[in-house]
Amino acid sequence: MYKLGIDVGGTNTDAVLINEDLEIVAEVKRPTSGDIYEGIVSSIDTILKKSKIDPKKIRQAMLGTTQCTNAIVERKHLAKVGILRIGAPATLGVPPMIDWPTDITQCVVAETTVGGGFEYDGKELAALDENAVKVFFEEIKGKVESIAISCVFSTIRNDHEIRAAEICREVMGEDIHISISSEIGSMGLIERENAAILNAALFHVAESFTEGFARSLSEMGITNAEVYLSQNDGTLMTMEHARRYPILTIACGPTNSIRGASYLSKLKNALVIDVGGTTTDFGVIQNGFPRESSIAVTIGGVRTNFRMPDVVTIGLGGGSIIREKADGRITVGPDSVGYKITEKALIFGGDTLTATDIAVRLGMFELGDRSKVEHISFEFATKAMAVIKAMAEDAIDAMKVSGADVDVILVGGGSVILPESFEGTSSVIKPEYFGTANAIGSAISKVSGTFEKLIDYDSVPRDTALENAKAEAIKLAVSAGAIPETVEIIDVEDVPLAYYAGNTNRVRIKAAGDLN
Amino acid sequence: MGAIREKGPVTLLDPEEVPDDALVVPIAMMGAPTVLAEKAIGDKEYKTLYDMVSQFFGKKIYALLPIEAGGVNSMLPIAACARLGLPLVDADGMGRAFPELQMVTFTLGGINASPMALTDEKGNCVIFETITNKWTEELARAVTMSCGGAVSVALYPMTGKQLKEYGVKNIVTRSQKLGEAIRTVKNCTDDKSPEEHFLEFSESYKLFKGKISDVLRETRGAFNFGKVVLEGIGEYKGKKAFVEFQNENLLANVDGEILATVPDLICLVDAETFVPVTTDALKYGKRVYVVGLKCFEMWRSPEGIELVGPRYFGCDTDYIPVEERYKGGTANV
Numbered sequence: 111m112y113k114l115g116i117d118v119g120g121t122n123t124d125a126v127l128i129n130e131d132l133e134i135v136a137e138v139k140r141p142t143s144g145d146i147y148e149g150i151v152s153s154i155d156t157i158l159k160k161s162k163i164d165p166k167k168i169r170q171a172m173l174g175t176t177q178c179t180n181a182i183v184e185r186k187h188l189a190k191v192g193i194l195r196i197g198a199p200a201t202l203g204v205p206p207m208i209d210w211p212t213d214i215t216q217c218v219v220a221e222t223t224v225g226g227g228f229e230y231d232g233k234e235l236a237a238l239d240e241n242a243v244k245v246f247f248e249e250i251k252g253k254v255e256s257i258a259i260s261c262v263f264s265t266i267r268n269d270h271e272i273r274a275a276e277i278c279r280e281v282m283g284e285d286i287h288i289s290i291s292s293e294i295g296s297m298g299l300i301e302r303e304n305a306a307i308l309n310a311a312l313f314h315v316a317e318s319f320t321e322g323f324a325r326s327l328s329e330m331g332i333t334n335a336e337v338y339l340s341q342n343d344g345t346l347m348t349m350e351h352a353r354r355y356p357i358l359t360i361a362c363g364p365t366n367s368i369r370g371a372s373y374l375s376k377l378k379n380a381l382v383i384d385v386g387g388t389t390t391d392f393g394v395i396q397n398g399f400p401r402e403s404s405i406a407v408t409i410g411g412v413r414t415n416f417r418m419p420d421v422v423t424i425g426l427g428g429g430s431i432i433r434e435k436a437d438g439r440i441t442v443g444p445d446s447v448g449y450k451i452t453e454k455a456l457i458f459g460g461d462t463l464t465a466t467d468i469a470v471r472l473g474m475f476e477l478g479d480r481s482k483v484e485h486i487s488f489e490f491a492t493k494a495m496a497v498i499k500a501m502a503e504d505a506i507d508a509m510k511v512s513g514a515d516v517d518v519i520l521v522g523g524g525s526v527i528l529p530e531s532f533e534g535t536s537s538v539i540k541p542e543y544f545g546t547a548n549a550i551g552s553a554i555s556k557v558s559g560t561f562e563k564l565i566d567y568d569s570v571p572r573d574t575a576l577e578n579a580k581a582e583a584i585k586l587a588v589s590a591g592a593i594p595e596t597v598e599i600i601d602v603e604d605v606p607l608a609y610y611a612g613n614t615n616r617v618r619i620k621a622a623g624d625l626n
Numbered sequence: 627m628g629a630i631r632e633k634g635p636v637t638l639l640d641p642e643e644v645p646d647d648a649l650v651v652p653i654a655m656m657g658a659p660t661v662l663a664e665k666a667i668g669d670k671e672y673k674t675l676y677d678m679v680s681q682f683f684g685k686k687i688y689a690l691l692p693i694e695a696g697g698v699n700s701m702l703p704i705a706a707c708a709r710l711g712l713p714l715v716d717a718d719g720m721g722r723a724f725p726e727l728q729m730v731t732f733t734l735g736g737i738n739a740s741p742m743a744l745t746d747e748k749g750n751c752v753i754f755e756t757i758t759n760k761w762t763e764e765l766a767r768a769v770t771m772s773c774g775g776a777v778s779v780a781l782y783p784m785t786g787k788q789l790k791e792y793g794v795k796n797i798v799t800r801s802q803k804l805g806e807a808i809r810t811v812k813n814c815t816d817d818k819s820p821e822e823h824f825l826e827f828s829e830s831y832k833l834f835k836g837k838i839s840d841v842l843r844e845t846r847g848a849f850n851f852g853k854v855v856l857e858g859i860g861e862y863k864g865k866k867a868f869v870e871f872q873n874e875n876l877l878a879n880v881d882g883e884i885l886a887t888v889p890d891l892i893c894l895v896d897a898e899t900f901v902p903v904t905t906d907a908l909k910y911g912k913r914v915y916v917v918g919l920k921c922f923e924m925w926r927s928p929e930g931i932e933l934v935g936p937r938y939f940g941c942d943t944d945y946i947p948v949e950e951r952y953k954g955g956t957a958n959v
Contacts, residue, residue, distance in 0.1 A: 200668050230664070235665070235747075235774065236748070263665075412953040507859065
């Protein structure tokens with residue numbers, strides 16, 4: 111059996127084929143098409159021809175895509191949404207979408223806040239005002255395509271959200287698309303509600319890319335495969351899940367590339383450098399998963415509390431333009447010839463000195479016409495490379511958590527421009543197939559479960575509480591499709607509540623395992 | 627923000643514009659920010675507090691002010707003013723943030739926290755009349771817990787005269803200017819580096835630059851205690867530092883030497899953006915500057931030190947002003 115991993119990026123659609131021993135059989139890079147479908151078909155077609163395998167033997171197909179991010183950023187193809195918040199009399203001072211950019215609020219047709227919600231300890235804040243819920247849904251029936259439901263402390267107890275969803279279906283029919291905040295986001299009402307609203311608005315986009323992917327697979331004869339999509343946390347979800355929670359595909363790109371690098375190098379703890387044409391991302395892999403950023407993430411101007419990989423991006427890439435200043439200093443980037451490198455760079459007969467030209471001049475690799483860069487003095491090229499190296503070393507140092515040396519994995523099409531040793535590193539690995547690490551990351555992803563709860567360690571001792579929470583997270587991972595024996599706890603976090611008596615902690619556990 | 631969008635902008639009063647006999651009241655939230663992040667604020671709390679206080683004194687509130695210049699409590703009074711159509715006074719009771727209710731300059735002026743009005747989003751109302759400000763703290767925390775962990779309060783009701791004498795003036799405008807300067811620090815075009823700009827406009831002493839290598843946390847009572855350990859980067863490479871905190875930063879120690887303590891301000895700011903990093907957001911690997919700022923002069927009096935000095939917070943050291951502890955360093959102030 112084979113796994114097919116596909117990554118649809120802004121410029122390229124990458125595909126890789128992996129066999130049951132998780133060895134890479136073939137890789138391809140094709141230009142991304144406007145509706146993603148053609149780019150996928152073209153990459154699958156090429157990879158099948160290249161590998162000569164029977165498409166029926168592909169049993170798992172994974173897709174990583176930026177479609178949802180683009181739809182939100184460009185405000186395109188968003189569905190008409192109705193918002194029900196359960197929380198009065200709390201929360202009334204801060205209505206839904208309070209700090210959204212006005213252009214994106216237009217996808218919301220109606221919103222209301224009704225009585226209900228919970229306290230931090232699960233006590234009812236107010237009874238659910240079922241009548242008001244019913245009246246709201248009756249009013250907006252036929253005017254909206256999708257519903258977002260949020261509720262105060264629904265991460266502690268979701269009964270009110272579930273009941274409101276039932277009422278919604280009774281009024282608007284079984285087919286209405288409903289996004290429930292407790293199934294999408296974590297603690298923090300506004301951020302969780304925002305994610306639920308965006309999720310509701312992405313309902314068309316989700317249908318289109320899940321169907322587009324399914325159609326391209328079946329047209330290429332891949333009819334025996336389970337189909338999955340990449341999430342922002344480096345794990346997979348089923349097609350069905352992606353249709354319901356498209357927002358979870360946000361920012362899976364850097365995640366996949368970091369995990370792909372880890373897989374290719376067989377390192378579970380390392381620093382990953384992904385060099386593109388214009389920029390380079392520096393990320394960290396910890397226990398096989400990307401280190402997450404602690405900063406709140408905005409998507410198209412909307413605040414959410416999604417965990418994103420902690421990535422530092424600098425303006426250095428294969429196409430970075432090299433200049434010599436009057437005082438003899440050499441600068442690299444931040445501007446780049448980008449995708450035009452094949453016409454602008456000196457080695458391709460162009461007129462712009464790029465980082466790639468410098469690397470070719472120094473004999474680091476063969477590309478284009480080497481004679482076109484021979485007029486550059488070795489001294490100048492060496493100095494330029496020293497600048498490139500220093501830029502990378504600064505970013506490496508910024509990503510390190512201690513003074514100890516780290517292992518570095520180099521991936522991405524542009525990584526040929528970097529030297530193979532850096533200050534502060536113990537080893538630098540450039541694995542085979544470094545160019546399609548993101549598609550590989552998608553193909554080898556695991557499935558996960560996350561459990562989050564506020565727990566008072568005075569009533570439940572910390573050890574017991576963490577054990578119970580871990581068991582819950584493992585259960586969630588298994589129900590998401592993980593093989594029980596392979597499930598591991600990959601993240602444990604407990605933070606005490608500020609200005610709060612007793613010993614209440616926010617506990618968050620994540621478990622992940624191999625796909626069944 | 628929503629309140630202003632709905633009701634229009636808020637008038638900011640210079641303390642000198644407040645009549646001596648006017649009733650002015652700080653407004654704040656009490657409890658866990660994590661709970662507030664779920665329950666937000668209702669639409670009636672400020673009106674309820676206004677009515678409770680006005681009724682108690684038989685006199686209408688003239689203006690509101692923030693109790694501290696930190697976290698949500700610096701912003702909520704603006705929303706309250708917008709909703710109630712009241713002006714906001716450009717002053718507070720700390721000139722910074724502190725974790726306990728009695729830690730305000732008003733205490734030094736003998737002003738009582740009580741009568742203090744408390745209300746929750748459900749409509750429960752309590753007025754506390756207590757014998758000391760410390761008792762107000764005790765009792766109000768207990769009620770806050772029963773009410774679900776986050777409530778709105780109006781406390782330290784005072785006259786315009788008292789405010790002028792004991793308030794920390796111009797703190798709202800100063801905060802606004804600092805915020806603006808942080809947002810634009812990267813756009814400066816002259817010869818100075820962003821770091822120099824930041825130190826200059828914030829009038830701060832650079833104590834350390836480093837990477838967070840460990841964060842130790844512990845909850846005692848309602849407070850988070852802890853210590854953040856840093857490893858030097860840049861010109862501080864090879865050095866170590868730590869900052870102790872109780873919700874707010876208490877003490878900064880670089881290579882065994884104490885460089886700043888409360889009540890002077892110790893701030894951790896992001897090494898790239900200069901945005902402050904609060905104790906809740908401390909995380910392994912974050913790159914920060916540790917800077918010290920002079921506190922409001924009144925805190926440096928013997929009474930001030932007794933109330934908010936290092937020994938009150940359990941740090942075994944005398945208070946020495948940051949500018950004296952910091953000598954032979956690199957910052958230009």
